[in-house]
Amino acid sequence: MSKNSTPPTAAANRAVREYLPFDDDADFAQAERGLIGTEDHLTVTDGGGGPVWDLDQWAFLTGDAPDTVNPSLWRQARLNAIHGLFRVTEGVYQVRGYDLSVMSVIEGDTGYLVVDPLISAETAAAAMALVRKHLGDRPVVAVIHTHSHVDHYGGVRGVVDKADVDAGRVRIVAPHGFFEHAISENVMAGTAMSRRSSYMYGNLLPKDPTGAVGGGLGKGTSAGSIGLLTPTDVIRETGETLTIDGVEIVFQDTPGAEAPAEFCFYLPRYKALCMAEIATHTLHNCYTLRGAEVRNALLWSKYLGQAVELFCDEAEVVFASHHWPTWGNAEVREYLITQRDLYRYIHDETLRLANHGYTSEEIAELVRLPDSLAKQFANRGYYGTLSHNVKAQYQLYLGWFDGNPANLEPLPPVETATRRVAYMGGADAVFERARADFERGEYRWVAQVVNDVVFADPDNAAARELQADTLEQLGYQAESGPWRNFYLSAAQELRHGVRQLPTPVTASADTIRGMSLEMYLDYLAIRLNGPAAANEMLRFDATFTDLDTTYALVVANGVLNYTEGGHTAGAGDPAADATLTLTRAALDDVTLGVATFDEQVEKGEITIDGDGAAFTRFLGLLDTFEFWFDIVTP
Structure with missing residues (x-):
């Protein structure tokens, strides 16, 4: 449930009205012209x-x-x-x-x-x-x-x-x-x-x-x-x-x-x-x-x-x-x-x-x-x-580093927050001061300090509510549409949790099918779970019959590399564990969820010669990305 503006927020917005020339309505005439x-x-x-x-x-x-x-x-x-x-x-x-x-x-x-x-x-x-x-x-x-x-x-x-x-x-x-x-x-x-x-x-x-x-x-x-x-x-x-x-x-x-x-x-x-x-x-x-x-x-x-x-x-x-x-x-x-x-x-x-x-x-x-x-x-x-x-x-x-070595390798957010709250005397002590600062309209500071309590103890209902109230007032004051939306979206999620609505799909069918093969393989490399793949050594050839090309894929050291041209066994290059023969369209259908990899194999759209289990193991190393991850809580 959204709340009303506070007196400090009303005063901040009045100051904007007094500063800018709101009597100038030329933009309205231009926006309606024609x-x-x-x-x-x-x-x-x-x-x-x-x-x-x-x-x-x-x-x-x-x-x-x-x-x-x-x-x-x-x-x-x-x-x-x-x-x-x-x-x-x-x-x-x-x-x-x-x-x-x-x-x-x-x-x-x-x-x-x-x-x-x-x-x-x-x-x-x-x-x-x-x-x-x-x-x-x-x-x-x-x-x-x-x-x-x-x-x-x-x-x-x-x-x-x-x-x-x-x-x-x-x-x-x-x-x-x-x-x-x-x-x-x-x-x-x-x-x-x-x-x-x-x-x-x-x-x-x-x-x-x-x-x-x-x-x-x-x-x-x-x-x-x-x-x-x-x-x-x-x-x-x-x-x-x-x-x-x-x-x-x-x-x-x-x-x-x-x-x-x-x-x-x-x-x-x-x-x-x-x-x-x-x-x-x-x-x-x-x-x-x-x-x-x-x-x-x-x-x-x-x-x-x-x-x-x-x-x-x-x-x-x-x-x-x-x-x-x-x-x-x-x-x-x-x-x-x-x-x-x-x-x-x-x-x-x-x-x-x-x-x-x-x-x-x-x-x-x-x-x-x-x-x-x-x-x-x-x-x-x-x-x-x-x-x-x-x-x-x-x-x-100059990048993210401000030159102060104290900021070169800070502790991660949750550990930083937990220790900082302890240094400040615990959550109750933080709340006592933060609520007083909230009443004074010092919302930027309250957002910083109560964020520590939320990250130190994300189940602390009082901390979530005070943080939501604070971000809401910052949103009411924001002149930027995105800033307002960020503040108010965060307040909503602090109060009600993450709402998993239908997911927008920017990686649409046209986008996936429009990717060059190299871009697709780079994306595949991003999905490889590096720690899980750290001790793997896997080699595959992928021959695309419609493109008349073969790529050698190698998983080693927790990364996926690829080169055009297959493995050349006997010339100092170890043989591939398995060879895939497929079309780019068959690969795109798997990526877009039109068909699973196993279904494409069953239909003969993709064939595997060699160690099929090795390729199955490779597929198990690829992450999928959950859209509705947490933002304002750890």
């Missing part, structure tokens, strides 16, 4: 009638912010709830509010070019139906994926058929590295990322003023089927152009900032600039709380500066794959320049203070944006935050 049509009740279901997307659940987002929500985040949540089909400019349209991301549609001479088709096939199909209802039933001639995050490619099968791609009737355009990064991010650490994403996007929270109000970048994530199609056109450098269905597209290559593979593009015909996710109406993540590679804010800033130089002499509108456009040449230039300087300031101040000897945590407390940046709503931390972006830049250059 509306062509929408649905009265926007709900999307899958083939079995299960819920995929329901915008009606956000209907409570009206009026002024309650004390349980940071007023700046409430404002952003209301903006993100504006939905429908919008005209950006002649020939360029957007469907907003149908998923976390925005789907843009460009009119060509004969058909549509679809940009970033959302997360799920179901929401993308619903968005495309709205387009055809109002703009006409024209074929999709191209899909443009601006980058390698799932909310920009997952719904591709909702707008095009793979057969049309294979036949050359539809082009799939993506940046170099897109396919590899799209797969690796969703498979190699996919379980951990997805579990943390359930916190980040508030998937487990009620949608109300004491629960989730949105993700800052959008309302939330859809829960439909995820697809991935191989690009037909790969963009490799800035200045490269394509003409598709009569529309000239000029690309800017921007890898290593918001995504490892990404581009922006300009449409000279329409004087429209698409900034993908390099410029949005929020401070973005230089490190995402779900977990990912740290992003370089300096590089990010330079890409924004380059976009100003390349396109802002002409551009009359800038749009992106989240949020609403900005119109007017002068306004476009100002918007991109302030975003440029935002990321540059974060990068440079972090390094300046690091070179004075400050640590990551200290720098996060010291860095504050100048008012010229901080009072721009597009620069507020609705998604990323100043605090964790500063820490990301420190990590990028």
Whole structure:
């Protein structure tokens, strides 16, 4: 049961209202500009009638912010709830509010070019139906994926058929590295990322003023089927152009900032600039709380500066794959320049203070944006935050170690917590002080100290309840949607335990089948239980008849290595214990749960020659990953 805001939380949120220019409602006018049509009740279901997307659940987002929500985040949540089909400019349209991301549609001479088709096939199909209802039933001639995050490619099968791609009737355009990064991010650490994403996007929270109000970048994530199609056109450098269905597209290559593979593009015909996710109406993540590679804010800033130089002499509108456009040449230039300087300031101040000897945590407390940046709503931390972006830049250059050898090898969390609580005089002594600090609104400290009690004694109901109350108040104050969702999801799990809901599947069929064989074998190596395999010596050959290739697999020293070409017995290379003959499709069916390994052997899809027991032993060494692992308790 959620609780009300405390007086310190209400005061903190009032301070935000007093600082920011809430009388400026220009964003609301921009977000509603060009509306062509929408649905009265926007709900999307899958083939079995299960819920995929329901915008009606956000209907409570009206009026002024309650004390349980940071007023700046409430404002952003209301903006993100504006939905429908919008005209950006002649020939360029957007469907907003149908998923976390925005789907843009460009009119060509004969058909549509679809940009970033959302997360799920179901929401993308619903968005495309709205387009055809109002703009006409024209074929999709191209899909443009601006980058390698799932909310920009997952719904591709909702707008095009793979057969049309294979036949050359539809082009799939993506940046170099897109396919590899799209797969690796969703498979190699996919379980951990997805579990943390359930916190980040508030998937487990009620949608109300004491629960989730949105993700800052959008309302939330859809829960439909995820697809991935191989690009037909790969963009490799800035200045490269394509003409598709009569529309000239000029690309800017921007890898290593918001995504490892990404581009922006300009449409000279329409004087429209698409900034993908390099410029949005929020401070973005230089490190995402779900977990990912740290992003370089300096590089990010330079890409924004380059976009100003390349396109802002002409551009009359800038749009992106989240949020609403900005119109007017002068306004476009100002918007991109302030975003440029935002990321540059974060990068440079972090390094300046690091070179004075400050640590990551200290720098996060010291860095504050100048008012010229901080009072721009597009620069507020609705998604990323100043605090964790500063820490990301420190990590990028200096890593996790702060230089103090006391922090070089601390005890693990449970042992640290147990000893620290004992040093402080036991749990009762901690509670007495922590409850007093809670009443004073010192929530950050209470969260730190009571976390020790929870980890020292996870069955301590009083500790769990006080920690939940504390994290709840921090959530009510948070301006960042992900921070709010993390705090409130943790509070919910402390009170009610882990709720095992249907598991999101980012390693979808398209993703698994799209993996190169080398990527698949690397993933297999991640699943090998090193301690259990430490004393094993196993050798196998795997011959893939459809690929006309053989790989030698060796388990030794607790790791799995592989090389192309089988074992060459008699040439100084021991013979394989067993040889598998199979197709890649048969292997994929096992991975996806379509069939078990034994079933594939029984059907003759996989054959084993040699020591079959050795291979069975190998399969027993592979871990499966439980999605609903504990986060806020040991």
